[in-house]
Amino acid sequence: MTKPTLTLDEIRKNVSRVDSELLALLAERRQLSIEVAKSKIQTEKPVRDPAREKILLEKLVTAGKKHELDAPYIVSIFHSIIEDSVLIQQAFLQKLANPDSAQPIARVSFLGPKGSYSYLAAKHFFSRKQTTLAELPCKSFKEVVEIVENGRADYGVLPIENTSSGSINDVYDQLQHTRLSIVGEITQPIEHCILTAVDTDLENIDCLYSHPQPYQQCSEYLRSLGDVKQEYCSSTAEAMQKVAEMKSGNVAAIGNASSGALYGLKPLKANIANQQENHTRFILVARNPVDVTDLIPAKTTFIMSTAQDAGSLVECLLVFRNHGINMTKLESRPVLGNPWEEMFYVDVEGNMSSEEMQKVLEELTSLTRYIKVLGCYPIENVSPTEIELD
Ligand SMILES: C=C(O[C@@H]1C=C(C(=O)O)C=C[C@H]1O)C(=O)O
Incomplete structure (x- = not known):
């Protein structure tokens, strides 16, 4: 067996030195991203440039091979770095705009x-x-x-x-x-776990504490536990607080592991949601709306109520289609006090300050009984640019 020439402590010191160099480089890259954002204000170029990202990722994968760093590793690290770069630029530009x-x-x-x-x-x-x-x-x-x-x-x-x-x-x-x-x-x-205040086994748990939402989101796993009582709390954190105070091996909270640590709780079972991809x-x-610079993607949320005639909602939705505006969400809720009347909530990709969206609002105003813009705000979801890996 080859014996290392350095002691474990010495090797770890070197690892820590490399880590702090990596941190300094990440900070330097962030600073450069801000410079890029300033230049984009001058040139009126959008923050996101998928073509540049693709070239950059391909070059990094090729360069990584020379260091025996595999492509999926390089791509996943640089997806995070690019996401940070885009979001830091968006935050910078939004600060200037507001x-x-x-x-x-x-x-x-x-x-x-x-x-x-x-x-x-x-x-x-x-x-x-x-x-x-x-x-x-x-x-x-x-x-x-x-x-x-x-x-x-x-x-x-x-x-x-x-x-x-x-x-x-x-x-x-x-x-x-x-x-x-x-x-x-x-x-x-959202990463739900079963959290307890003391070391115990799942079989000992006879009462759970959580908000109604996690019970719904983990229903399949909870059914498999059999006859366990479910107490409702106003939030997962309140549930954790209660379980921490009880210090019992028979009770558990459902919530996030890092929040549980704030209350001294430990995860007894992780990944209990019905869907692996559980996001909220x-x-x-x-009090005041924000302006979204047109260099970044924006979303607008409307609420509207339509006449109760055949096809009224369809007429409204066609307005979005005719202007090439993508709708990302449509929800309806009853109007309180007016039985069977519905209020529609619509999310679309688009900036309220654009001419297109102003036309959309004008047309919708003439087609609806009531319409209000609830807000126009930056889209902070940076979908990763994919490249072909061989
Ligand atoms: C930094 C830039 O902005 C964005 C972020 C990138 C990055 O972090 O490398 C690349 C392209 C853009 O989507 C840029 O345009 O160069």
Whole structure:
């Protein structure tokens, strides 16, 4: 067996030195991305350039081979690096486009307590925005909205849809009655685990604590557990808090492992969601709308109610098609107080400040009974540029 010439401590020192060099290089690359963004303002070029990304990835894969670094490894690392570069440029440009909303501290309301998925989404959203969070955990979605409305918070974070359990109706209903605007969105991976305060076995658990959503999202696994009681909490974090206080081997919370660690809980079983790909899309609401620079992709959300005549909704949707506007979501909710009347929520890819979208709004106004733009905001989902690997 070959004996290393260095001790483990010495080798680890070298690994740490390489890691800090990597960090310095990542920071330098980020800085260069900002320079690229400045140049794109001058040249009016869009932030995203898939052709450049493809060339860059292909060159990196070829260069990586010389170092015996395999292609999937290189591609996955550089997908993350490019995603960061695009999002850092978007954040920079949005700050310039909205100087009034660029505060160093943002007071953010979310369904608490600390550690909820809404809390994780809030952290995630502001991570590249050079903003410190003043956290305002709330007891309900209504309160999240109210404290932004009355000025105690600058932003509210609300979950709007999940890939397993679908739309979050309570949040849609809050949006019908608020004057707030949607100013951003973020997709958060949801990784549910069974979390306990003490070492125990799954067979010992006779009562679970969680929010109703995780019960739905993990229904198949939970059925396999048999006769286990399910207690409802206002959030996964509240469930974790309760389980931490009980310190019992017979109770468990369902929630995220990193949030569980905040409450001293350990995962007993991971990956319990019905779908492997379990994500929730969150929206950010604020008192004032934002402008989205036309160098980055934007989404617009409308609510509208149509006449109750045959084909009224189809007429509206044709407006999007005729203007080449892609619709990404259509949802309907009852209008409270008006039985059988529906309010439609529509998400489209498009910037409200564009001529095309102004025409769309004008045409829709003449076709609907009621229409309101809930917000126009940057799309922060950076889909990776794929290259052919041989
Ligand atoms: C940095 C740029 O912006 C984006 C990010 C890229 C990167 O990080 O390498 C490449 C192309 C663009 O999608 C650029 O245009 O060069």
